[in-house]
Amino acid sequence: MAAAAHSLLHPPAAHRSSTPSSLSAPAPSLRLGLGARRARQPLLRLRSASPAASDLTAFPNPNASDAPPIDVDAATAAELRENGFRSTRRTKLVCTVGPATSAPEQLEALAVGGMNVARINMCHGDRDWHRGVIRAVRRLNDEKGFAVAVMMDTEGSEIHMGDLGGASSAKAEDGEVWTFSVRSFELPLPERTINVNYDGFAEDVRVGDELLVDGGMARFEVIEKLGPDVKCRCTDPGLLLPRANLTFWRDGSIVRERNAMLPTISSKDWLDIDFGIAEGVDFIAVSFVKSAEVINHLKSYIAAKSCGSDIAVIAKIESIDSLKNLEEIIRASDGAMVARGDMGAQIPLEQVPSIQQKIVQLCRQLNKPVIVASQLLESMIEYPTPTRAEVADVSEAVRQRADALMLSGESAMGRYPDKALNVLRSVSLRIEKWWREEKRHEALELQNVSSSFSDKISEEICNSAAKMANGLGADAVFVFTKTGHMASLLSRCRPDCPVFAFTTSTSVRRRLNLQWGLIPFRLSFSDDMESNLNRTFSLLKARGMIQTGDLVIALSDMLQSIQVMNVP
C-alpha cells in the first residue's frame, strides 16, 4: 500500500528526464506555441507572502513509473465533452454493494452510472465476499481510470437479530407468537424463532415492553420470559429481514439499559477494521457512534497500524447519544453520515428532517463531507420507478447541498440498482441546475475553520476564489493540491462552477471523490505553477475536456496563489 502510493509521486514516463531544477522549463510535449505562452501570463495573480509549506513540494523521481500522465475515467471525460463544465454533477453518490451488484460487470455499470463510493456493510457477507468486492473495485479503477473509493461500514454492537438461518426474509403476522432468544440453535432454526445478538437481552426486557424491528417494520409485545427465551406477540405485522435492528420501548421511551454500555466498536468490528486497513479501504464508517472519544481512538489506531496510508473515519449519526454530542463527534471525524434508518428507530420520525438539515449545515461549517443515507429510493428495491415523495426527498438533500447521497438496499439487493442510481443522478443534476440558474441557494455565512495562520491563508484564498468564480462566471476552478485540503475548502464554498482537483496521490484522489463539486484527477506536478498549468491544459485539451477560451481560476497549495486566465 505505502509502496504503491509512493510510486505515484513519480512523474510520468514521458517526463523521465526532468530534474527538479529543470521543471520550470517546458517539457517537450508542452511546446504549444502561442497558447502556452498566453497561459504563462495570467490576467491576475495574487500570491501570499507566506512561504510554501515544505512538505507540499513535489520532487519528481527520475526512476519514474509507467503511470499515465493523468488519471481520468472515461465516464467523466465523456460527460465533460458532451455537456461542458456547467452541467457536471456536483452531488456525489454512494452505492452499497450487495448480492445484486458485486459482480465485476455490475460494479462497472455502477461506476459508469456515476457511483463515486462503493460501500460494503460489514453486517452482511463474509470476509471472502468483502475482499472480492474491494479488489474488483480496485481493478476497475486501475483498468478503466475510475477513482471509486471504498467505504467499509462497521457492524457496531447495537442489538440486532441473527441471519434467519439463511432465509432472505420472514413474515410476521398479526397475533402470532414468536420467540426471540439469545441461545444458539442448530440449523434449521425452530419455527418462528429469532436469534438475538445481545446476551443481556432476555434480562433487560420486561413483560409489557414493545419490541420494534427496524424502527417499526414490525412490532411485538413481550408476553413472557423463559430464561434465555422471550416470547412476543406480533402487534403490527411486517417483514423481518436478516440482521434487522431491534429496539425495545417502555412507557413510550426507548430502553437503553446495559446495551448503552456496549462498546461502539465491538471485537468483531476491530477484526473487520484490521481487514479494512490491510485491504486499503478509503473510508471506515463507524456505526452508532456515541462520543468523539471513539473516533479519536480509531484514528490513532489507524495511524499506528496503517503506516502512512490515510483512511478517513466517517461518524454515522444514528443514535440518541450521537445527537447529544454532535458537534464534538463531527469535529473529531473526517466526515459524517446522516444514517436515517436507525436514527428513525431511535427518535420520533418527524424529527429526522430537521436533524438532517442541522447535521448537513454543521458539517459544512466544520468543513467535513456529509452523506445523507437510507430509504432515499426504498420503493425502487422492488419497482422500476421511484415514488414522487422519494424524488422530493432526494431533491431536498440536494438542495441542502449535502456532499453525497447513498443507496442501501436499492443497490445492494434491489431489482433495479442501475435505475436507482440513475434517478439519484438525474434528480441531482436537475435540482443543482435549477438552484444555480435561479440563484436560489441561501448564502451560508461560513465561519473560519482554520487554526494555523497558513491554513487561514488557504481558507481565505478559497473563499475569495469561489466568490470570484461566481462573480466572473468562471467555467472551472483548478486546484493543485497535495493533501486535498485546499480542494475541500473550495468544495465547502459550493461554487457555481466545478472544481478540478489535481493531486499526486491516487488515495487522495479517491477520498476527494466523496466531496461536493470536486472532479479529482491524479497528476504528478511540480511547484512551478506555470508549467503545471501548461501541462494540465494540454492534457485536458487533448482529451477534449476543456477548450481554448474557457475561463479558469487556478489555485495551488504550494504557492498559495490565485490566477485567472483563459485556456490558451
Ligand SMILES: Nc1ncnc2c1ncn2[C@@H]1O[C@H](COP(=O)(O)OP(=O)(O)O)[C@@H](O)[C@H]1O
Ligand atoms: N454483503 C451483503 N450480502 C447480502 N446482503 C446484503 C449485503 N449487503 C447488503 N445486503 C442486503 O441489503 C439490505 C440493505 O443494506 P443496508 O442498508 O446496508 O443494511 P441494513 O438493512 O442491515 O442496514 C440488507 O438488509 C441486506 O438484506
Ligand SMILES: C=C(OP(=O)(O)O)C(=O)O
Ligand atoms: C446507514 C445506516 O446504517 P446501516 O445500514 O448500517 O444500519 C442507517 O441506519 O441509516
Ligand SMILES: [K+]
Ligand atoms: K452497518
Ligand SMILES: [Mg+2]
Ligand atoms: Mg444503521
